[in-house]
Amino acid sequence: xxxxxxxxxxxxxxxxxxxxxxxxxxxxxxxxxxxxxxxxxxxxxxxxxxxxxxxxxxxxxxxxxxxxxxxxxxxxxxxxxxxxxxxxxxxxxxxxxxxxxxxxxxxxxxxxxxxxxxxxxxxxxxxxxxxxxxxxxxxxxxxxxxxxxxxxxxxxxxxxxxxxxxxxxxxxxxxxxxxxxxxxxxxxxxxxxxxxxxxxxxxxxxxxxxxxxxxxxxxxxxxxxxxxxxxxxxxxxxxxxxxxxxxxxxxxxxxxxxxxxxxxxxxxxxxxxxxxxxxxxxxxxxxxxxxxxxxxxxxxxxxxxxxxxxxxxxxxxxxxxxxxxxxxxxxxxxxxxxxxxxxxxxxxxxxxxxxxxxxxxxxxxxxxxxxxxxxxxxxxxxxxxxxxxxxxxxxxxxxxxxxxxxxxxxxxxxxxxxxxxxxxxxxxxxxxxxxxxxxxxxxxxxxxxxxxxxxxxxxxxxxxxxxxxxxxxxxxxxxxxxxxxxxxxxxxxxxxxxxxxxxxxxx
Numbered sequence: 001x002x003x004x005x006x007x008x009x010x011x012x013x014x015x016x017x018x019x020x021x022x023x024x025x026x027x028x029x030x031x032x033x034x035x036x037x038x039x040x041x042x043x044x045x046x047x048x049x050x051x052x053x054x055x056x057x058x059x060x061x062x063x064x065x066x067x068x069x070x071x072x073x074x075x076x077x078x079x080x081x082x083x084x085x086x087x088x089x090x091x092x093x094x095x096x097x098x099x100x101x102x103x104x105x106x107x108x109x110x111x112x113x114x115x116x117x118x119x120x121x122x123x124x125x126x127x128x129x130x131x132x133x134x135x136x137x138x139x140x141x142x143x144x145x146x147x148x149x150x151x152x153x154x155x156x157x158x159x160x161x162x163x164x165x166x167x168x169x170x171x172x173x174x175x176x177x178x179x180x181x182x183x184x185x186x187x188x189x190x191x192x193x194x195x196x197x198x199x200x201x202x203x204x205x206x207x208x209x210x211x212x213x214x215x216x217x218x219x220x221x222x223x224x225x226x227x228x229x230x231x232x233x234x235x236x237x238x239x240x241x242x243x244x245x246x247x248x249x250x251x252x253x254x255x256x257x258x259x260x261x262x263x264x265x266x267x268x269x270x271x272x273x274x275x276x277x278x279x280x281x282x283x284x285x286x287x288x289x290x291x292x293x294x295x296x297x298x299x300x301x302x303x304x305x306x307x308x309x310x311x312x313x314x315x316x317x318x319x320x321x322x323x324x325x326x327x328x329x330x331x332x333x334x335x336x337x338x339x340x341x342x343x344x345x346x347x348x349x350x351x352x353x354x355x356x357x358x359x360x361x362x363x364x365x366x367x368x369x370x371x372x373x374x375x376x377x378x379x380x381x382x383x384x385x386x387x388x389x390x391x392x393x394x395x396x397x398x399x400x401x402x403x404x405x406x407x408x409x410x411x412x413x414x415x416x417x418x419x420x421x422x423x424x425x426x427x428x429x430x431x432x433x434x435x436x437x438x439x440x441x442x443x444x445x446x447x448x449x450x451x452x453x454x455x456x457x458x459x460x461x462x463x464x465x466x467x468x469x470x471x472x473x474x475x476x477x478x479x480x481x482x483x484x485x486x487x488x489x490x491x492x493x494x495x496x497x498x499x500x501x502x503x504x505x506x507x
Contacts, residue, residue, distance in 0.1 A: 031157055034225045035166040038106075038150050039173025040180075041218025045113050045143035047181035048120070048211055049073050049136045055186065055303040055316075059199050060125055064304055068451030070133050071300045071444065076140035078441030080148055084433035085265040087148045100227030102156070106149045107222045112142035114215045121208035124201060146218075148433050156228035171332065175325050177214075182325070183317035185211055190313045239264045269430040276424070280483055284422065287476040288438045291348075291415055294356045294470035295408055296443035298463065301450045305366070305459055311397065319398055324405040331409020338410065344417050345481045351411025352477060356470025358404040363463035365400050415439075 047053075050071065057067050087105050091097075095104035119135035154166050185207045192203035239260045246256035274281045306316045338347045419435045446469075454462045 032166050032169045034157075034221060035150075035154055036169040036173040037217055037221040038153070038225075039170035040177040041110060041173075041215060041221065042143070042147055042150055042170075043174035043177030044181050044211065044214055044218075045117070045139050045146075046074075046077075047178055048117060048185070048208065049139050049143075051299065051303050052182055052185045053120075053136060054300065055307065055313075056189075056204050057125055058304040058307045060201070061199065062125060062129070064301070064451035064454055066129070066451065067304060068300060068448050070129075070136065071450075072448045073133055073136035074140050074444050075441065076137060077144045077147075078437050078439075078444055080144040081430070081434040081437040083145070084148045084430050084437075085269070087145060088152060088430055089261070089265045099222075102149055102153050103222055103225070103227050106146065106153070107219065109142045109146040109149060110215060110219050110222060113139055113146065114212050114219075116142060117208055117212040117215070121205045121212065126201075147436070151432050151436075153228060157226070172329070175329055179322055179325050180214060181211060182320070183322045186313045186317040190317075265430070269424075270434070272424050273422070273431060273434075280480070283476060283480050283483065285438055287473065287480055288419070288435050289442045290473050290476065291352060292355075292411070292439060293443040293446070293473065294352075294359055294466050295411075296440065297447045297450055297469065298359050298362065298466040300447040301454055301459070301462060302362075304451075304454075305362070306397075308459075309365075309397075311394070315394060315397075319394075319401050323398070324401045327402050327405035328409040328412070331406040331411075332413040334406075335410035335413030339414060339417055344414060344421065345477065347410065347414040348418055349474060349477045349481075351407065351414045352470060352473045354407030355411045356467045356473070358400075358407050359463050359467040359470075361400045361403055363460045363467075365396055366459040366463060368396060 054067050054071065057070060058064070062070075091101050092104045092108060095108065098104070099107060116135050116138035120132060120139065123132045123135060125132040150170070154170065188207040188210055189200075189203045192206040193200040194203075196203075242263055243253075243256045243260035246259060247253055251259075277284060302320070303316070306320070335347060335351065338350070419432070419439075422435060423431045450462065453465070457465075
């Protein structure tokens with residue numbers, strides 16, 4: 001009996017070691033490595049039109065209200081669901097025949113990003129702010145298009161057993177790119193200024209040109225990665241059937257073709273979601289639209305706040321862009337463990353609660369200054385020794401950023417898991433684009449007024465307000481947890497559903 005027990009124990013140990021090795025070896029797959037590089041390409045542009053750009057504008061002396069309005073350039077991310085069906089279904093002339101449908105769109109978006117970043121670099125925001133913002137809009141639009149393609153590429157290029165590793169690899173590359181576009185861009189701007197005090201436009205130009213060159217990582221990856229093998233015969237056959245029926249009923253062929261394409265590519269993905277969740281879909285969309293509202297609205301004024309608090313670019317780069325991103329990854333990993341232990345909805349609630357509550361720590365940091373007055377629209381800080389003031393608050397900044405990014409990582413982990421559970425694989429690219437667009441649209445619109453709010457009420461009240469707007473999110477989670485379950489859906493999210501099945505149910 002003892003021998004059998006020892007044998008069984010060794011066998012179980014061997015199986016455990018084998019399963020651990022299999023889990024680790026997944027990360028050495030070429031497809032997983034490709035997603036790491038594409039994640040870097042996706043994460044690089046976003047800070048160049050948000051946090052880093054707002055720092056540039058504030059250092060140049062642009063008013064906070066204008067900085068808030070300039071952040072609306074990022075609304076392109078909130079509308080990507082509008083053109084996602086076109087990216088998902090249409091082929092580009094010449095490029096698609098050379099690279100394939102996915103890679104052609106990927107390369108086009110990457111080249112547009114590079115061109116727009118160069119446009120930002122060579123434009124003076126003090127003389128041509130409108131053109132400067134137009135290039136930022138172009139970066140956001142092309143970057144949002146790249147996100148659509150990469151999401152579809154990830155889903156189509158590997159079976160389900162690789163998806164978790166590919167998502168983790170993508171997130172790692174994405175976060176490293178955010179360090180490069182955040183801490184890297186700020187550090188380079190400081191280095192290129194060569195010790196000069198105050199605003200130095202040439203340093204920012206050189207910094208952004210370096211960021212443009214880093215986009216070549218994504219371009220090279222696109223040229224050498226494989227094109228996903230996707231069988232579109234079934235959906236194409238359904239489209240032809242709809243088209244034939246319309247023509248048979250007297251419609252002109254050109255209009256019949258457009259309507260048939262729109263029904264398969266645009267109507268079906270959205271109809272599927274509402275058919276599965278019925279009226280509860282409105283609650284779900286309300287949650288998706290507001291879940292990240294506290295962080296996104298607060299985030300627009302974060303860098304101007306650091307500048308007004310007199311922290312240096314090196315300090316901000318070290319704490320908020322490097323250490324903060326690392327803490328986000330730690331929070332995301334910890335969030336995954338908590339989700340496995342307690343379930344998605346509980347951790348979704350915890351993430352929303354922590355994201356709102358940690359904004360109050362920024363209010364506490366804002367209250368540590370000696371004095372604050374608004375004089376002719378400019379924030380003035382009074383201190384006999386400014387360097388003493390900075391050192392006193394630097395450790396508090398580290399603590400605040402640590403708590404904020406740790407809680408943000410938990411929230412992101414729970415939210416991505418929740419969004420994945422909502423998505424039907426048959427329409428994954430378009431539906432995921434819809435959810436991720438809805439997630440940012442309202443918060444970024446509200447964030448556009450953040451500068452005006454700070455000018456009128458100050459930073460302390462602003463941070464308290466951003467914490468308060470997170471309270472309705474908690475109520476929505478409680479309502480959804482009570483009324484919406486996957487069992488209530490008429491079709492489970494991962495069930496393969498065809499366009500004809502959606503059409504028949506609608507009838």
